[in-house]
Amino acid sequence: MTAEARRAKIVELVRELGTVRVVDLAERLGLAAVTVRRDVATLADNGALHRSHGAVSMPAGGTSPTVPEGRERVVGMLVPTVRQYFDEIIDGARSAAIAVGARLVLGIAPYEAGDDRAQVDQLLESGVDGLLVTPNWTPERPDGHSSWMRELPVPTVLVERRAPVDSVCVALDSVSSDHRHGVMLALRHLAELGHGSVALAARQNSWTAFQVRAGYAEGVRLLGLEPQPVIDIERPGRETEAVAARIAEGVAAGVRAVLVHNDQEAIQLVPVLRARGLHVPDDVALISYDDVFAALAAPPLTAVAPPKRAVGAAALELLLRRLGGGELPVHHVELLPELKVRASCGGEAV
Structure with missing residues (x-):
């Protein structure tokens, strides 16, 4: 369990x-x-x-002494999507809520819609006692002009987001995965397998992608790997051939390892690389970032696994502590991802 x-x-x-x-x-x-x-x-x-x-x-x-008599705690949760990665975060928060007799109410503000505030207002109107919020922040607008969140009338915990130090939102509690640490795990594993250079193929349209890119730049420097230009995935799921061509160019130049964000991109790449005569892991070692579907690939993909369910559960538990009153300092909690070693990187699978 x-x-x-x-x-x-x-x-x-x-x-x-x-x-x-x-x-x-x-x-x-x-x-x-x-x-x-x-x-x-x-x-x-x-x-x-x-x-x-x-x-x-x-x-x-x-019942919990922090719950008003005759009524359960109701927690609003705003996410950008209910697919893949966030399914597990939602499930973690929901399970934690059930464990303490609370109820979760979900709102969705898609990345492209930019309507975080409207969705939060809707959750507030439904009578929630507190909020778990994953705002639509981008690398260009790292806090998304979200100063309004600091003025919300109920306790709020950021989920898979951490406000910049110069943002007023830094005063909000947050629970997130340490994606930079996750990237370091992947790079270190590939370096230990003898790779002196690792390519990164990454999306550009999400907060996680920004953290993965920053972690790559930092990890390459700290491990003494030869840096490579990032292979941009500008249209997720629709430019696998172009990404495979860039990886093939790298292999020809001696770069025989690649970290791919995320599972969908990595799984799609394997047969396209094979069609180019490049087999995983014999010709190119491949690690995926996210570990939602990576184990189902052929071959099973080594993957960085952010603690998605634990993030949702920890955020819910932190919010309930905040709702309980009493003195509690602002918490910025970062949970460490794991590396799930499988067949795709050529190391010993566990």
Whole structure:
């Protein structure tokens, strides 16, 4: 079970059994006691449970003390899309909400629409107690002229975004993936496999793409790799042939490794490269960034996996702590991605 699923089950069991020892919960769930103690501590910090002397129970009245009597907490969540990457973030937030008896309400402001404020206003009118917001920020407008978010009437947590230090939005809580660290993981792995130069093929139209590009420039410098011009993916999903041609040129010049943002682009590239006589991983090592569908490719793609579900869950939990009142400093939380090593980079798959 995921952490969110475990916690939802713990709350369900405590609600059913009343006061129960943590060790008994662990036995019923078939889990290690240390794991259940950790989950119980998180739930207690959020006000979902009460714990005392090795036992756990529902808070007085059977609900979180931070929830108004007779009403569940309602959290609004604004995302740019419900496909691929954000599916998992939404799922993490939803599972965390269920675990503490809260309800998630979703709003969508597509990248191209630029209507973040209208969608947020709609969520506020629906009566949400707090907001999880992924604003439509771009490299050219890193805070998207979003100073209005600082004045929102309910607590707000940025999700997969972190405001620039000179923005008024820096005073907002945020939970995001450290994409620069994720890129460093990929570059270091390829360097350890003997590659002295790694190409980057990346999109240009999202906040994540900007972070990946910045991480590439920094990682190449720190690892002493020979830098390469970034292969721009200007029309995602529609210029695979052109990207493959650039990669083939690099292979001919001795650049036999490439990091591709994102899974869709990487999966589409494999057969197009094969048609050019370049096989993955024999002729070119390939790592994808996102790890939504990378394991389903042929061959399975090594991929950087941002902690998507954990980002959604941590953002929801942080917002509930903020709603609980009390002194709490502004949190800027960055969670580290993992590298899932598979067949496409020529290293030992795990």
